[in-house]
Amino acid sequence: MPYCGFVYTSSSSSVRVGSDLGYQWMWKNGIVLDAAMGPDYYLNLSENEYEYFDGIGLNLVFTLGYSF
DSSP: OEEEEEEEOSSOEEEEEEEOEEEEEEOTTSEEEEEEEEEEEEEEOSSOTTTSOOEEEEEEEEEEEEOO
16 A cells, blocks of 8 residues: 655654555454555655654554454
């Protein structure tokens, strides 16, 4: 799943883009578990270079839910 996000605060802003690959398990009782991981890239757009990370990172996703 590709994604793109924008973070804006009063002192800085950044863009985050990346892609995740994962799997979803769904049991008969309604419990759902998602697990995914993939690379992402942060681009710091602010003058404050120390407030946000700038470069490549790893995105990990674990989600537990209920389907009804």
